[in-house]
Amino acid sequence: ATQTTATVDKAQVKAFKEQVEKHLRTTIGTSPVKASKLAWWQAVVATVNEDIFGRLTDTQQTHAKNDTRAVHYLSAEFLMGRLTINNLTNLEKFDVAREALKEFGLDINEICEEEPDMALGNGGLGRLAACFMDSLATCNYPCVGYGIHYENGLFRQEIRAGKQVERPDSWREYGCPWEACRPESVQNIPLGGYVEKQTAPDGSQCSVWHPSSMIKGVPWDIPVVGYRGSSVAILRLWESRSTEQFNWDVFNAGGYVDAQAEKSLAETISKVLYPNDSTEAGKELRLTQQYFFCACSLRDILRRYKRSHHNDFSEFAAKIAIQLNDTHPTIAIPELMRLLIDEEGLSYDQAWDITSKTFNYTNHTLLPEALEKWPVYIFEKLLPRHLELIYEINFRFLNGPVEAKWPGNNEIKSRLSIIEEGEVRKVRMANLCVITSEHVNGVAKIHSKLVKENLFPDYAQLWPNKFCNVTNGVTPRRWILSCNRGLAELYNDVAGKDWPLDLDKCEVLKKYADKKEYQDRFMKIKHDNKVALAKTIKELTGVEVDPNAMFDVQVKRLHEYKRQHLNLLYIMSLYKSLLEDPDQDIVPQVFIFGAKAAPAYTLAKDIIFAINAVGEKINNDLRIKGKLKVVFLPNYRVSLAEKIIPAADISEQISTAGYEASGTSNMKFSMNGALTLGTMDGANIEIVEQAGIENNFIFGLSVDEVLELKPRYNPWDYYNADHDLKAVVDWLDSDFFTPGQPGALSSIKTSLLNNGDPFLVLADFASYKEAHQRAQKLFKDKAKWARAAMINSATMGIFSSDRSIRDYAENIWTLRSQIVKK
Ligand code: 26Y
Structure with a gap:
C-alpha cells in the first residue's frame, strides 16, 4: 500500500489518533513513548473494531428480524491473510489511519507488517x-x-541450502485481536462407539448410537467487513477442546489420570492444517477434523433455525442453503440426516427430502488422487452411525433412480455406488455429494464441462440439469484497491470511485489505451511497484534485481501439473544461449518464483531445490552481465502475493491443459496489468476471451490435444528431436549447478524421461519457448506493451468475486441480498 494524494479530513484524523492513543493506554496497557510496533498495531485494530462490532450487530439483527434465507459456506480452509489494511480500506478509513499514524511518527505499512497472516x-x-x-x-x-x-x-x-524446511506457523501466538470467542454457542460432539439395533413395539428397527467420547467445539468469530461497511459477515471457526467426560470408558473405569492424559487427543483435532492439497493420505485425524467442524456447524445452524421455527422443519430447506467447498465437508450430509432422524425424530424420507434440497457441491479438481475416499474401517471406528446412513442412502439410490434408468446393469451400479469395492472398501465422498446435492458446479467453463463429461458422465445422464458452472473470481478490494493504490487512483480518475463495487466500470480504461499520457502513467505505476518489489527481493534473498528488467512471475503451490519445471527448463535454455553468445540483444529478465511443496511430495521439493541451485549459479555468473536473474521468494503467502502481483509484467499460468480447474492468481495478475503467458486451461481461456488472445502469450497443447496425445505419448521422441531440449534435460544430470554433487537434480530428468513425463512438459517445451520470444519482442515496444497491459487490466470485470457470488446466489442458492438497517 503506497501513498495516495487524496486529501484527508483533518477532524477524522484527529479522532482516529485519539482513539488509537486511548486504546494504546486502556486496552493494550502501554503508552506512545514505550509502545512496540506490535502494540501500535493492536491499538489500531482495537480502534477499527469499534466500528466493526456495531455494524456486525446491525447485520445480524436485520437478518434475524426478517427471518431471511441464508447461505452457509462450509470449508475446511479459509486463507484470509492479513485483515488490517483490508478492513481499513473497506471502511474507507485507510487514508485517515495513515495520516493519524504519520502524526505519531509511524508508517502504516510498517505497523501493518506486524500482523501475522491468517494462513488457514x-x-x-x-x-x-x-x-x-x-x-x-x-x-x-x-x-x-x-x-x-x-x-x-x-x-x-x-x-x-536451497531446500524447503517446514516450520510451524502459530498465527495467534500473541492473540488475534480480530477474533471473538463465543462461549454461549459451544457445541458437544459425539464420536466413536457402536450402534445398537433396537426393535420398536411396532416391529420396526431403529438404530441407537452409543458414542465412546465427546468433544467440545468452541466457536471463534471473525467479522468480515463488506466494502463501504455495507454489512459485516461472520466467519465462525471451531476449536476443539476436551469435555470433562471426553472418554467415558476410561473415566467410568476410575481412570481419572488416564482421562486427563487423553485430553490432548481431543485438543489435537484442531491443532494443525493438513498441508497437502492433492494426495489424500486417508488419515483418521483428518476425517475427525472434517466431521468435527461439520457437526458443530450443523448444530449451530439447527439451533438458530429452531429459535424461530421450533420443531417445525417444513421451512428448513427454504431458509437454509449449504455450500460444500469441495468434498472436505461431505460428512455434513449424513450428519444432517442423523440429526434430523435420531435427534429430531423425523422419518428417513422427511430427512432425505430436506437434506437433498439443502446441499450444493463445488468441485475444484479432476486429479484422481485428490478425490477423497475414506476406508470403511475408519468410518466403522469413528462414525458407525454415519456409515449406516451412507449405506442406506446408497441402497436407495442404486435400487431407485439407477435401477430405473439402467435395469439390471451392475457395471454402472458399481461405478455410481458410494462404496468402492476392493481389498479395502472405501466411501467415495464425491459420489455422496453428487447424489445428495441440488447443484454440482465446476469453477471455470472448461472445468465444469470436464466435470460433467469426464468425471461424472453417468450422473450427468441421470441428472443433466444438476451440473452447472460458476467461474471463480477474486475480490478487487484486496487485489487492486488495497494492494495497488497507484492503480486504484488511476481507476478513480478514469472510472469514478465506484469501480470496486462494479469492476466492469474499469473497461473505460480501454479508451485511453492508445494515449501516451495514460500509457506513461500506467507504466509508471507498474515501475513503482517493481521498485518496491526489488527492495523486498533484496531484503528476503540478498539478490539485486533491476526494476527495468521484465519481471516474469510464477507463484502458486508446487505441483507437477503446474509445471514449474517447464519454466525452469526454459530458464536453463536461455542461460545456455547467453553463455554461447553473451552479447546477444535480449530483454533483461528477472524470473520470480514463490511456491510451497507438500512436505511429503519429494519431487516437488526437488524442483524447489533445482530452482534455487540454478538461480544461485545464474545470479552469480558475471559472464551474462546481469541480463538474467532467478529468485525464489521463501514462504509465499497472501501478504507476499500482495507485494508480488502488482509488480509483475508476465504472469506464468502454464499448467498442462485440463489440469488446472480454474486458477485465481491468473485473474489477480491480469487485473494488475500483467500479460498472461499460459496454456488454454482453466480460467485462462476466459481471461483471453475478455482481454484478447493477441494481448497475451498463449502456447501449448489444448485440452483436446492433451487427451488425444496422452495415450501414445513418448517423451523420448521430443527429447531426441530437439537439441536444445536434450541439452538442458541432460544438464540436470551433471554437477554444473550443484558442484561436487552430481545427480542432485536428476530426479527431475527421471520423471520427465523414465517416468513418462505425465504432464507433457517436453511436448510443450518448444511452444513455450516460442511464446517467450513473442513476449520479449513485445516488451521492447514500450507503447504496445503498455496498451496490452492496460487492456488486460481494463477487461477483468467478470472476474470480480462479486460476479461469482451473484451467480451462486441467483442460480444455486436463490438468495436475495438484504439492506442492513442501522
Ligand atoms: C483432500 C485434500 C488433500 C485436499 C486439500 C486441499 C485437496 C485439495 C485441496 C485444495 C485444492 C485447491 O486449492 N484447488 C484449487 O482451487 C482453486 C479454486 O477453485 C482453483 O482455482 C484451482 O485451479 C484449484 O487447483
Missing part, C-alpha cells in the same frame, strides 16, 4: 473462500462461513 488454507481453494466472504458481505447476502480454528496454519517455509 493451502492455496486456491482456501483463498477463494476468503474472497467469497468479502463478496458475500459486500453484496449484503445473509451468510455464515464455517471452518476450523487451526492452532497452526499452513507451515512457514524456510529455505536452507
